[in-house]
Amino acid sequence: MRYAMVIDTLKCVGCSDCVVACQTENNVPIGYCRDWITETVNGAYPTIELELKSERCNHCENAPCVRCCPTGASHQLDNGIVLVTGDECIGCGACIESCPYDARFQHPDGYVDKCTFCHHRLEKGQLPSCVSVCPTKCMYFGDLDNPNSEVSRLLKNRKHKTLAPEAGTKPKVYYLI
Amino acid sequence: MQEELFTSGRNIPNIDPSLEIWHWPISVYLFLGGLAAGLLFFAALITVLKKDKEYPTAVKFASIVSPIALTLGLLALFYDLTHKIYFWRLYTTVRMESPMSWGAWVLLIITPISFLWVLSYYTELFPKFKLKFEFLNTLETFLQKNRMNMAYILLPLSIVLGVYTGILLSAFNARPLWNNAILGPLFLTSGLSTGAATIILLANTAKERHLFSKIDLGLIILELGLIIHMLMGMYAGSEVQLEAMQLLVNGEFTMMFFGFVVILGLLVPAIMEFLELRGFKIPVAVPALLILLGGLIFRFVMVEAGQITRYLY
Numbered sequence: 001m002r003y004a005m006v007i008d009t010l011k012c013v014g015c016s017d018c019v020v021a022c023q024t025e026n027n028v029p030i031g032y033c034r035d036w037i038t039e040t041v042n043g044a045y046p047t048i049e050l051e052l053k054s055e056r057c058n059h060c061e062n063a064p065c066v067r068c069c070p071t072g073a074s075h076q077l078d079n080g081i082v083l084v085t086g087d088e089c090i091g092c093g094a095c096i097e098s099c100p101y102d103a104r105f106q107h108p109d110g111y112v113d114k115c116t117f118c119h120h121r122l123e124k125g126q127l128p129s130c131v132s133v134c135p136t137k138c139m140y141f142g143d144l145d146n147p148n149s150e151v152s153r154l155l156k157n158r159k160h161k162t163l164a165p166e167a168g169t170k171p172k173v174y175y176l177i
Numbered sequence: 178m179q180e181e182l183f184t185s186g187r188n189i190p191n192i193d194p195s196l197e198i199w200h201w202p203i204s205v206y207l208f209l210g211g212l213a214a215g216l217l218f219f220a221a222l223i224t225v226l227k228k229d230k231e232y233p234t235a236v237k238f239a240s241i242v243s244p245i246a247l248t249l250g251l252l253a254l255f256y257d258l259t260h261k262i263y264f265w266r267l268y269t270t271v272r273m274e275s276p277m278s279w280g281a282w283v284l285l286i287i288t289p290i291s292f293l294w295v296l297s298y299y300t301e302l303f304p305k306f307k308l309k310f311e312f313l314n315t316l317e318t319f320l321q322k323n324r325m326n327m328a329y330i331l332l333p334l335s336i337v338l339g340v341y342t343g344i345l346l347s348a349f350n351a352r353p354l355w356n357n358a359i360l361g362p363l364f365l366t367s368g369l370s371t372g373a374a375t376i377i378l379l380a381n382t383a384k385e386r387h388l389f390s391k392i393d394l395g396l397i398i399l400e401l402g403l404i405i406h407m408l409m410g411m412y413a414g415s416e417v418q419l420e421a422m423q424l425l426v427n428g429e430f431t432m433m434f435f436g437f438v439v440i441l442g443l444l445v446p447a448i449m450e451f452l453e454l455r456g457f458k459i460p461v462a463v464p465a466l467l468i469l470l471g472g473l474i475f476r477f478v479m480v481e482a483g484q485i486t487r488y489l490y
Binding site for chain 1: 258272489
């Protein structure tokens with residue numbers, strides 16, 4: 001089992017519903033977030049391209065944050081999800097420095113926090129909260145190891161990219177372009 | 178033209194402060210750790226070579242500095258942790274992949290040894306102050322007999338401590354300025370050089386001063402070579418590394434890096450030490466203090482500049 005998220009940039013309208021849903025579901029302290037929207041503008045007028053992306057922790061297969069964690073608080077589950085155990089974290093900040101996506105932050109309580117792919121919801125058979133609320137249904141979630149899953153089929157049929165693949169992290173959040 | 182905007186989610190005015198999470202305590206620790214590594218290395222080396230009678234500063238007087246530096250450095254590190262009460266978690270696991278983990282373990286061994294080393298010279302260092310407890314006297318006698326063994330432990334551990342301060346940064350592939358293999362040897366050389374400078378500062382015989390001036394001169398030349406290596410490597414690197422290097426050679430850290438680290442911290446003291454060795458009357462405290470200051474500024478430049486550099490996507 002290898003969980004992955006696929007986000008259709010052609011369907012995303014940048015409404016930030018995923019951001020708010022995550023903050024509500026996971027009790028993210030005010031002023032912080034585990035996911036966010038970026039708006040990238042390319043080209044010069046009148047040939048301008050706009051791309052909207054909902055970004056978060058990429059749950060990298062080769063996760064630098066797990067590698068550099070001195071206590072093992074940052075760890076990877078068998079299903080590929082990268083998690084932080086709060087009461088093993090000493091708040092040294094090494095994982096924050098190691099993340100090419102700047103997906104981690106220091107929780108006001110001291111430990112490091114980030115997207116969990118809503119691990120607690122997956123255990124109950126539910127989708128991550130961001131995916132479940134998306135009004136344009138541009139987000140998909142599933143198992144890459146299953147060739148018939150929605151994410152596998154989308155990646156087989158659609159042109160896609162990952163963020164900063166040159167960082168060597170093998171990210172598992174894919175963007176359809 | 179490419180423009181990336183965060184339209185929501187991140188508290189935009191606070192993005193940079195919340196992501197640049199390593200501040201002055203880290204730079205200060207990297208400097209003090211390197212300094213202690215240098216001092217302990219020279220103390221151990223002189224002892225192993227059985228030259229401790231000829232060079233008393235390196236093995237005796239300067240070694241008082243290393244436990245102080247290590248203690249202050251560790252306090253700085255502890256101050257920087259945000260989840261302080263869980264710091265003991267460092268010692269419930271050994272993570273070979275994490276430089277910070279083996280650094281923590283090396284510090285756990287080397288810090289007490291640096292104290293014991295000073296204790297083994299206690300009577301010679303502080304002849305007027307007798308140890309109050311009998312067991313401390315017994316311990317001192319025991320340590321004096323085992324000084325050679327301590328030196329054999331310190332020799333490799335001090336090198337690991339010196340290299341680790343650099344590897345700690347170079348292990349982060351997300352920060353292109355740090356992510357180069359030369360940073361470990363470079364920080365080790367800089368640490369040894371600051372250690373030698375401290376010995377020069379405290380030495381009271383011309384013989385010892387001159388030996389360490391020669392050693393320091395060699396280390397400075399090596400360090401300059403390694404800095405050139407680092408910049409050459411980045412010149413030949415990918416886009417992110419080229420961009421990272423701009424901060425040092427043509428950006429906001431150029432003055433600090435070339436002015437204070439390369440010129441005032443390396444070139445000027447090297448020339449002064451060379452002239453002093455040639456017989457010119459130059460107070461050795463000046464080049465020694467310049468080297469120490471240059472080493473400190475070097476750590477600040479690398480920590481601050483490295484956190485600005487990142488992958489762009």
